[in-house]
Amino acid sequence: MSTPTAHQPPEVNQRRVAMATLVGTTIEWYDFFIYATAAGLVFAHLFFEPAGASIGLLLAFASVGISFLFRPLGAFLAGHFGDKIGRRPMLVITLILMGASTTLIGVLPSFETAGLVAPILLLLLRILQGISAGGEWGGAVLMAVEHAPRERRGRAGAVPQLGVPLGMLLASGITALMTGVISPGEAFLAWGWRVPFLLSVVLVVVGYLVRRAVDESPIFLEIAARKQQTKVPVVELFRKHWLLVILAALVFAGNNAAGYMATGGFIPSYASGPAVGLERTDVLLAITFAAATWFIFTLLAGFLSDKIGRKRTYLIGFSCQALMVFPLFWMINTGSLPMLYLALGLFTIGLGLSYGPQASWYSEIFPASVRFSGVSISYALGAIVGGAFAPTIAQALVNATGSSTAVSAYLLGMTAISLVAVSLLRDRKGIDLSMDNQAEQEVGATIFDARRAPAFVPAAEGSVASR
Template sequence: MNKLEHAAGTTSGGPGGAEKVVVTEKEAGRVAFASFVGTALEWYDYYLFGTAAAIVFNRLYFTSLNPTAATLAAFATFGVGFVARPIGAVIFGWLGDRIGRRPALLITVVLIGVATGLIGLLPGYAGIGIAAPLLLVLLRLLQGIAVGGEWGGAVTLAVEHAPPAKRGRYAALPQVGSPVGTLLSSGAFSLVLLLPKDSFDSWGWRLPFLAAFPLLLIAVYIRRKVEESPLFEELLKQDERAKIPAVDVFRTAWRRLLVAITSALLGVGGFYILTTFVISYGADTLGLSRSLMVNATLVAAVFQIAVILFMGRVAERIGPGRVTLWGGAATALLAFPLFWLIDTESPLLVVFAVTLGIAVLSVAYAVSGALLTELFPAHLRYSGVALAYNLAGALTGFLPFVATALLDVSGGASWPVALLLAALSLLTALGGLLGERMRVKDNVASAPAAS
């Protein structure tokens, strides 16, 4: 057993004779906030693409296709980012587990910010022809590679600075970056959708993407002030780093990897069904306004923040695996009722359904950081967490594409999509059940409170 895998004992030394890493709550809070800022920018950038794929890219970058084919092509481009994410997990997992968590996170946040800003400068199909969708795919790939290393590193750094008994709440803070990113991206699109259609199509939709540049400067400023993980510094002292962490994850921790992937499916794939797909479904199939569908995600994001913070505390009491089990089971039960409510075409019920669906699936998402980081030992953690989360993303990133295809095959009926959401939820519940039994603890202690 690796020295840093022992359960917490005394601060003077662990069972294996290694010094116990001591962390303070002040430092933990500062790191968690920096992780939150980075993930908020990450998801702002990422969700912008999802929203634009539903209401912009299908019309401006795939104009030579019929409407259904154009939407499918836009969603396929959206899914390409998920395929690239495991590549980023390998690259930045190696950097994070060999060189340090901090430098890896600085690079990822710069890469995704630049890629997103450049999308705002990219001419459409009418301007440069086939080069437009090709460059769009390239920038989406760069986004995916960056995100592949960002989230795993952010939660790893937050958890490794946190006091052991309070890891749930600190691991939840980077998760809050998701709804905040949704609020920022959906809010930005809601504003530009107020423009006349010609102005929106020509330049208005670009403004939210261009905003990534100033947001990037803020994120880099905050990230630069974060100290390296104390557990990683202990790994350096003991020279217990893996030479090729991703290979070691597949070789020695593949069971943990499978469980981690399963537990993360709903938080990634389910979210995109209820946002990216539902926006397209409501606007294109049901004939509801695009503004209504985007605003529904705004309302949902506010409730999502509260759910994430609350469930982080609950995870400290009963364990993140049990919380994941409950969240997956509840979402499976609600999958069909959610789409029945959306199909009423009542604006109030549509907003309620989207809000309820995202709130319930966020029960499992809230504790993904806590569960995944405790499924892998410290010397494989960055790579293990990044690979698990982003392989889950690669497996589910095309779900808006799949859901749209199912909708076309079923003649516009939503029940196949509801069934897809229910199946995904049950898989996540299984991952939570198994994951709770496989958690590992680090040799970490809280610093004594100042007298």
């Protein structure tokens, strides 16, 4: 085990940081997935009914995707200020913005009551959710990874990643409770769908109190003390590291396309619709089960990446995902509920293994002075390329072909793109995260595969790890 340094605070502080990032990201993604679930189940009827059933569903899924277009704006803003004033303030701001937007969606009037104003307000609040999500992830993962000892960054970085499956588990579980027990049938359409949105108020208060209690990142405090903050981090990022941003974004695209479409908005609608015909509550419970298995393999991936490296873990994950894209729908199309559980459970193995290492790998490939901007913008761009309109694309493919085969082919293509991006990036597990700009420029070429890059060995203070 490494000797404690300024970058390795006591265990108690690491646990506090882990809890703060986990609680915050769970709340953020609960809010985000509640929208995706409601879009597939009720928003087509409540906000887009004049367009007709099929087009209304496409518009509802498109409203899910529009928030992704504004993630880069949130990433730019949070990255800029996160690299200048600190990670912690941005975590609190993004949490409040997401919670307020989600709660307000819960009190919106429907199209029948307010006409065109209703979908416009819905889209505006969804845009605010996108801005918040764009800034949330980068701050959370940096707080987790930058507080952790270098040999445990993978598992530390996996903790905020767990907020995604936990948020989905909460969202689908509470929605299933509303559809199956508290307000089944017409009552769910009338008022039951609003309850999960309104619950966001309670969650945000809890998240705010937890996040206010954590210390600022020691890496940021160190570069601030050395006065190494970049004046305009985004400009510096794209001037020197634009290729790295593109590759990092493509690494995430395949995972996000599969995760957001398959276990988020599309499958609840597809499996409970005429194509498959399962009961809505049964499908939501299956999605809840999938969120639990996603959680397990995301956590496992963090530990695995500390043992065998980020890159190898990714390659295993995307290979598993590629093997399941066709069997996923073959099993769902049987109309058997046990087969739905099996399909989603197997699919989330690759999903978790290709998501768990992301926080640590992103943190290790960007310089400290532009790291918040780098990880946030890469994540936001990857979400646009991957998941932004995946449910809309999937629904359009089913409408055009009458089959789910085209959807599987689409997922396979996105997975292949990410595999190529992973193969081009170099594993830099264990580097010194506080390296200054000059040192980072020196090793900038080593982002690519080690066979084509000069080898570096750790200096006395652990400047660079040769991988």
